[in-house]
Amino acid sequence: MASTLPDNPSLSYLHDEARALQRSVSAVDPRGVEVVRQHHPTPDLALAEAPEKFALHDARLTVARGYGFSSWPALVHYLEIADDLSVDPSRVDEDSLADVDRFCALSVLRYTDTDAPPRWTAAAGMLAVEPGLVDRHVWAAAAAADPAALERHLAGHRELSTSAGGPFGWVPLMYLCYSRIDTGRTQGQVIAAATLLLQAGADPDAGYLWRGMSTPFTVLTGVFGEGEQGPRRQPRHPFARGLATLLLDWGAHPADQQTLYNRMFRPDDSHLELLFDYGLADAGPSPWELVLDEAIPTREQMWRVQVAWAAEHGFARRLALLARHGVDVTGVELVARTFPEDPNARDEHGATALHHAAWDGELGLIQKLLAAGADPSVVDSRFGSTPQGWAEYAYQGEAAELLRLATAGRSG
Template identity: 65%
Template sequence: MASTLPDNPSLDRLRVEARALQRGAVSGDRQVVDAIRRHHPGPDIALQRRFRLHDAQLVVARSYGFSGWPALVGYLNIAADLTVDPSGVDEHAIGSADRFCALASLRYDHTDAPPRWQAAADLLEANPDVPQQHVWAAATAADPAALHRQISARPDLANTAGGPFGWVPLLYLCYSRVPLPHNEDQVLAAAGVLLDAGADPNAGYLWRAMATPFTALTGVFGEGEQGPGRQPRHRFAPALAGLLLARGAHPVDHQTLYNRMFRADDSHLELLFRHGLGEAGPSPWERRLGEAMETRDQMWQRQIDWAAQHGFADRLDLLARHGVDVSGAELTIASIPDDPNIRDDDGATALHHAAWSGDLALMQQLLDAGADPDAVDLRHRTTPLDWAEHAYQSEAAELLRRHGGTRESP
């Protein structure tokens, strides 16, 4: 199974939900009865007798992907120590070193964008002593000298949580996107200082208590639902990920596979397969979170489905070569619709979506076929150029401007 709990779940709210479900069962509420029949292993017996609280708790737990109430409560107890909500940090109420870390880091929320990372660089330029203030700022800046001084004085800092998000230093290094004039050797040296001091290469956190951990590898590989313009991979992702894997990071990283599935690039999979993705045993996170995490079969099925639906034939071939069963996949062959201005349920056209993802080849095909560069979607009232600029897809935006595209949003 896999947890489907909402963001930042509360045991108190779940208890209230269970009691409400119990009352609904007693009163015969049809929707409640339907839920009981879907999730209770013995619904008829439970409904014939007085529907008890433990029955309601079982239904609630199973509706969120858990085998029972004790498993759900157990997960919440574990998650309490691992959950971070980066959006909850008030950057105006913290010191300069913490603010530098917060601005520099991918948060995986709607604020991720290059101006934040540039603001971190500007803060560092104005306050060059920031990496000396604490180890988490030194890691964010990938400053090997500052890290060495602080770790030498206190080796335990390599695995000490702190900074604005309560992360260990390695996570700040891996999620940092601050544009600094570092070369690859400097970044690897900074990571090496932490790893040599015993930093856990499998370090991670639970984003808003979601049961798929955001690990150090997740931060390095980057990307996600907001696209590579707003959630880019680390500038030295191949080398840094390779170092983490060589030092013991587990190659089965569920969140990385999800974040990187949206585009056709398979470099992350190729690297992970070289380090045992296809045959690796349980990861530390799978052992720790148990049934709350999706199974390997679920993980692979999501990859197969997305690749098939989006015409990623090379990805299906790669998965098959490494022993993943893709035999049931039906590959969708991408084609330009007869009407290039056909809209989805939100009124967006194919050109909107291609602009968001920065697919220049598809955009050109759509424009050549007569796609309207000034089409306005119904949900946001914005044009493809608005979408491209919001996603920081500069080349896509320039292509649209050359074809007369304009902005609708202010």
């Protein structure tokens, strides 16, 4: 079972949670008792002497099972691993960084809500003003995907290819694969830069645990990009296919779970097609699966998420692709993507079809919805924003302008 721990989990926090559960059961709080009955493997035995006695070890076991672990020791073991591998990019104070580290921080996807094109433009501007940034350390040279600078850094110092550093404590290949700055380099130059690092010993499965989450963000994850913030704020690498192919040729494991999650939101299947070509369907355990053990989702859980999302969002082509490669797609019903009868109908968060089309930048659908009477001035209840606001946040400039004109037309 996969871990469901909160961001940046700590042992002290979980100790406190177990003691709070112990006190709750001792106080005959029905909520605490229900938690034990829901998660403890033998609740009747654990609660046999409650409320007079409810053992701390039973409280700890309940907490561990609630977070997806088989036992308290298994949870503690994961936290020990995560302590070494976890990074929270949002905790880095970029204003206090030296210029070269600020350049690296601005260059890359951090997978926070601050990811956006202006950051990468600012990084490119820093490099234009001071080209020598790439010579100040290997992580800056990697973020810039500068093969000449990397060759200078690695000459006689191949160990730098596996050295963690820069603002996030990443190895150089991570900065290269997560970088989104436009330096004008060709695909050949970027591939050459990555190849230099791999030839010097860089790990094609390198990665980190984002805020302690148990699906690792690997170099492949960075290359394939995308995610919950949308394809403009968290775009795939401009040379994603070539760079991913290089990493897979060098042995990157195709069962990259965070990649599959980040890329599942849109109907494009190019990532799956490439990963299946490299053995995703029947690949053995990945290095990360071996290290993280029960904390990481099982393959069955991984595929269940993919199948459910594809079915719920009408991705028939993806379901067929998964089925061709032996993934069980039975038991789900494909929800056809249809034009809404009421263009102003709201979902559970008060958003309309126009909000969602704006987020995705679907210009044709936006025009059809407007023609059918969709109100461009409607505000959702979660963010308090119009469809135009959604488009602007998602950096869908064409959609934002289309909606701005529609709103102005209504008010005029």
